[in-house]
Amino acid sequence: MIVVSEVRCSDCLQEFKGRSRFVVIKEDQSQRYNEEERQLGAHLYQVLVCGDCAEWYRDPVEVEGT
Numbered sequence: 001m002i003v004v005s006e007v008r009c010s011d012c013l014q015e016f017k018g019r020s021r022f023v024v025i026k027e028d029q030s031q032r033y034n035e036e037e038r039q040l041g042a043h044l045y046q047v048l049v050c051g052d053c054a055e056w057y058r059d060p061v062e063v064e065g066t
Helices: 035-039
Strands: 021-027 044-050
Touching: none
Parallel strands: none
Antiparallel strands: 021 044
């Protein structure tokens, strides 16, 4: 099961505490997906990361109201 936290960065686990949050897409590599599941995006999920960790991703999207 994948848990998405709105309190801590998914990568470094630091609390956001009013800092900017970014939505990024990660790939679930903990299990195998068949071709149909991959075409449907079943292996992808969204998480929140801090600004420092967001630099590691291609298309981070800042969450408004933080």
